Amino acid sequence: MKRQRPKSLVVFGNGINCENETAHANRLAGFEPELVHIDEFVDRPGLIHGYSFINFPGGFLDGDDLGSAKAQAVKWKYQKMADTGRRFLDELVKFVDEGKVIMGICNGFQLLVKTGLLPALGKTYGKQSATLTANDLGRFEDRWVYLKANRFSHCIFTNDMDKIYLPVRHGEGKCIVDSTETLSAMKKGGNIVLQYADAAGEVSMGYPDNPNGSTEAIAAMCDDTGRVFGLMPHPEAFVHRTQHPRWTREEVPTEGDGLKIFRNACKYISES
Numbered sequence: 383m384k385r386q387r388p389k390s391l392v393v394f395g396n397g398i399n400c401e402n403e404t405a406h407a408n409r410l411a412g413f414e415p416e417l418v419h420i421d422e423f424v425d426r427p428g429l430i431h432g433y434s435f436i437n438f439p440g441g442f443l444d445g446d447d448l449g450s451a452k453a454q455a456v457k458w459k460y461q462k463m464a465d466t467g468r469r470f471l472d473e474l475v476k477f478v479d480e481g482k483v484i485m486g487i488c489n490g491f492q493l494l495v496k497t498g499l500l501p502a503l504g505k506t507y508g509k510q511s512a513t514l515t516a517n518d519l520g521r522f523e524d525r526w527v528y529l530k531a532n533r534f535s536h537c538i539f540t541n542d543m544d545k546i547y548l549p550v551r552h553g554e555g556k557c558i559v560d561s562t563e564t565l566s567a568m569k570k571g572g573n574i575v576l577q578y579a580d581a582a583g584e585v586s587m588g589y590p591d592n593p594n595g596s597t598e599a600i601a602a603m604c605d606d607t608g609r610v611f612g613l614m615p616h617p618e619a620f621v622h623r624t625q626h627p628r629w630t631r632e633e634v635p636t637e638g639d640g641l642k643i644f645r646n647a648c649k650y651i652s653e654s
Contacts, residue, residue, distance in 0.1 A: 387414040388651045390435040393490075395419040396454075398441035400487065400618060407618040408437065411644035412652070420454070427463050427473050434651045435483050436474075438490025440551070440616060450514065450554045451489055455496035459508060471497060475507045481654060483609040483647055485539065488552055491602075491612030500612050501573045502605040503564065512559045512603070514614070518595030522553040525593060526627055527615060529601055530579040535572040536608040538650040539643050545583040546576065546639045547626075548615035555594040555614040557603075565598065576602035576613060609650075617643040 390413040394401035401417055408415035413435060420443075422429060430436060444453040458470045474497075478484065486494040491514065494500045498508040517523055529546040559565050568574050577585045577599040578592040585599050586592055592599045594614075602613030617640030619625060626634045 385652075387412055388434045388648060389413070389432065390415045390437060391430060391433040392417050392437045393420050393439065395421060397443045397445055398439050398489070400439040400441055400616065403618040404437050404439040404487065407621050407641060407644045408435070410621055410641055412648040413644070423470050423473075424457075424461070424463055427466060427468065427470060430473060430477055431480070433482070435485070435647055436477065438484070438486040438493055439618070440488030440490060443489050443493060446489075446554075451493035451496055455493055458497050471499075471508055474499060478507075478605070478607060478610055481609070483538065483651065484611070485643075485647065486612040487616055487618065488550075488555075488614055491614055492554065494610065494612045499610055500605055501564075501568055501603050502610070503567050503571065503573065505606055507605075511561075511564050512557060514554055515556050515558060516554050517552070517556055517593065519589070522551075523555065523590075523593040524551045525549065525590060527593060527601070528579045528581055528583065528591065529576045529615060530583055530585050531576055532572065532574055535575045535604065537572070537575045537602075537604040537611055538608050539604070539611045539646050540575055540602075541646050541649075543642060543646075545579065546615075547620070548617055548640055549619050550593055550615050552594070552614055555596065557594075557596040557600040557614075559597060568603065569598075571606065572608075573603050573605070574598065574600055575604050575611065576600075576615075616640070
């Protein structure tokens with residue numbers, strides 16, 4: 383009997399522009415992805431519970447009005463839905479409590495951070511303790527970067543991963559936190575998942591290894607469950623060797639580093 387693929391939701395609309403690549407990566411990893419317009423969330427708040435995995439792709443949500451992903455984050459945190467009186471943030475927290483998984487990529491990461499779903503230390507969902515702000519050089523960065531996976535992290539997306547190579551495309555990717563206490567707790571709790579690194583795989587604060595000046599070279603983080611994950615690099619943009627910038631000149635594996643992140647999510651859901 384053929385095993386049914388887990389269903390994943392890939393958000394699109396209002397400035398998101400990486401939904402097709404993200405859906406393709408989901409499909410390759412073993413999911414059955416469906417594209418859902420972001421406006422449907424408020425109109426149909428229970429919709430998300432029919433899926434196991436939500437993807438918030440990159441782009442320029444709402445034109446980055448008020449700052450990257452800020453407008454939508456405010457809407458989710460404060461607007462109450464007429465039929466339930468609940469916020470959409472409450473639906474997302476319920477989704478996580480059901481044991482399901484969420485990933486935000488680039489602009490999607492900014493959205494999760496500004497909504498307070500990341501890092502959400504102590505499961506304090508809705509309380510913002512970090513942000514992603516303008517790159518140190520004050521310009522858009524479009525380049526490939528090396529990433530070091532934190533072997534002490536409990537993130538389900540990066541199991542058995544060490545050095546990763548992915549592209550970044552952002553103007554507001556510098557991660558900062560609200561206090562030294564928050565940073566210390568993130569280090570101790572394994573919430574820092576990926577850090578910018580040099581070609582040897584050593585964590586680096588120097589430019590261009592760290593393209594934005596992010597605190598502690600943070601490129602990705604997770605919540606305390608390890609199932610809510612956000613990253614600035616684009617895993618959906620490297621799922622096949624032909625997407626590698628030097629694939630015609632170097633020996634590159636058939637599967638790109640980004641695909642492993644999606645496969646880990648599918649494996650976790652299938653085995654749960």
